[in-house]
């Protein structure tokens with residue numbers, strides 16, 4: 001993998017050999033699945049206080065092996081492949097993310113189409129998703145649509161219309177497509193529906209994305225994109 005980690009526990013010996021990227025991805029996904037089950041069951045839990053305290057102690061114990069080798073803010077995860085679109089910890093799609101539903105996205109007839117089910121951990125109004133979570137999902141699928149259309153950029157504007165509440169624990173469908181390109185500015189639209197009623201739009205959004213100039217890309221991401229460049233800031237988190 002050729003990437004060094006900032007080790008916060010210098011007493012622990014390094015592993016005998018680097019496991020393969022595929023094996024680390026599988027392990028990250030396994031941990032992500034366990035974490036998602038934990039946070040969902042915690043959000044839905046009606047267990048008595050002593051059970052919750054026992055769980056808190058177990059979780060603190062589980063944090064020890066996970067924390068042994070940590071990357072800094074300026075280091076891209078070694079299991080990721082940015083150009084290949086692998087982002088293991090993406091908070092919407094990442095298999096390793098405790099907070100990702102995760103959203104599964106594919107391209108269907110030029111549109112980005114996503115599916116997910118939101119658990120009680122995303123609750124805003126009782127029984128329904130928090131509005132910020134809907135915006136998060138929409139921003140992600142809009143970004144995906146602009147990327148697959150060959151116009152990746154950063155969101156500079158996200159207009160969201162909430163027409164009906166998004167039900168939790170109900171299979172959802174998201175769809176997004178690019179509707180306009182004007183130089184570096186790309187406009188895309190997206191919707192959230194349930195899978196069972198794909199014509200009844202619950203939330204819709206229009207996103208404006210701006211493709212970065214190379215100087216902007218360097219300024220914002222240079223530290224992460226050139227890990228070998230001398231950068232004293234990278235030594236600190």
Ligand SMILES: CCCCC/C=C\C/C=C\C/C=C\C/C=C\CCCC(=O)SCCNC(=O)CCNC(=O)[C@H](O)C(C)(C)COP(=O)(O)OP(=O)(O)OC[C@H]1O[C@@H](n2cnc3c(N)ncnc32)[C@H](O)[C@@H]1OP(=O)(O)O
Pocket residue numbers: 082139140143144152153154155156157183184185208210212213216217221
């Ligand atoms: C994008 C990738 C870069 C490379 C990174 C490397 C790897 C990444 C790999 C994969 C990514 C994979 C997945 C990502 C998936 C989902 C992510 C979801 C998207 C996000 O979560 S992303 C985070 C939130 N996002 C921000 O954190 C942006 C904050 N922002 C800025 O950092 C600056 O805004 C910047 C640098 C973007 C632009 O720089 P700037 O603002 O100086 O604008 P600039 O001069 O370049 O403008 C050009 C034209 O856009 C117009 N324009 C600008 N802003 C406007 C606005 N708000 N409304 C209307 N028009 C606007 C101007 O008016 C001008 O228009 P005109 O040409 O007509 O004059």
